[in-house]
Amino acid sequence: MPTKHLLKIEDLHHSFGEEEVLKGISFSLDKGETKVIVGPSGTGKSTILNNIIRLVPPKKGKIYLEDTEITSAKKINEIRQQIGFVFQDFGLFNHLTAKGNIMIGLTKVKKMNKKEAEDLALLELDRVGLKEYADSYPSQLSGGQKQRVGIARALAMQPKLILFDEPTSSLDPELTGEVLKVMRNLAEEGMTMLVVTHEMGFARSVADELIFMEAGKIVEQGNPEKLFTDPDHQRTREFLFQLTDLYGEGEN
């Protein structure tokens, strides 16, 4: 079914063994929008992202990227090129430099020549403020720098949207700021983003829409300001304030 949305998710279900983790999730994302998914651990937030690019194939439901149904697509790797993914544990290739991490997708997947790939890699590293680390290996970078390389790698593929799976959760608190700043810039530049995070400050100030999930269902979604100040559900209020207490609002 064709849609005008960039990404559309319809009645998504997923289970691990007996345990149903997603019980019918539907929402959509338009071009240039940033949506943030929040909710307690184990609610299936990351599963949604993994379902979208079929790193974990969903059990039921349909997902569309523009007019293409991802869930039934034959060549999933062609769709994955169009959807960036930023991992909680960075997922950097340890045998390659920062530059090499970005170039390998360009040369092996996009079949770009080496020189072009290198130029683009340096451009993207510059965009996340890491041009001078182009020749560093992952083990020589801090967590925040690694994650920025991860973002640059996703950006270089020129995706239609980027999925962020708890991008700051494995970082020391003092390193989350640099990553969130890069993400904030991307949102302002009009990148379409779907973000799973516990960073309430980021959610509140950057998201066009906040999606609050619990136990495999969307409890409430809407304008973040409304969800923070005047939510329809008492549970939304409790959770958001609990997290704000825990993680703070700031991103320095």
Place this chain on the structure above:
Amino acid sequence: MLEIFMEYYPLFLSGLGVTVFVTLISCSLGTVLGTFLALGKIYGNKLVSAVVRTIISIIRGTPLLVQLFIIYYGLPSWGINMDPITAAIISFIINSGVYQAEYLRGSIQSISGSQLKAAQSIGMTKWQGIRHIVLPQAFRRVIPSWTNEFIYMIKYSSLAYVIGARELMTEGKLIASRNYQFFDVYLVVALIYLIVIIFFVAIFNRIEKKVTIP
């Protein structure tokens, strides 16, 4: 001892040449075989991985000497004949390949997972991810075990003497049976093995340092 070496060095050196040749070929082709076995075991479907597991357990569970005899003395009854060096190389490749498969499997599994997922997320196929991301790291990690395997193989290759391949040990035995100086001759043979192994270990350590990822 030195006199013995000086007197027979063309024989010692030609035996050494065969030993090194057999070992290098067996270890290298063993790596190729081991890579396919390891990939089959980890990423293959149920059938492939069951077949690989069976091969590994048969080869690991039987003595190398028996395998060598089956290939050299057993296969001719099926009409497959080969010279001793070929028979030795084939049985060593199979044996070494199986052991290397197990080393590689460990190192592949320590890398796979999140990096392979990341490779697929940028649009690589699983095979591209294995080839460009997983294997380059797995091979680096396996070098110390590979060095060990090479040392074993250079010594095990002396088993080829029982089927008459003219490697170092065979030459030693021929010389000793000619001049009856068993002690000195086998001492020379032992020293040659030792020196060659020290030499190769130094080379592999160098390679290991050179390709280490910071």
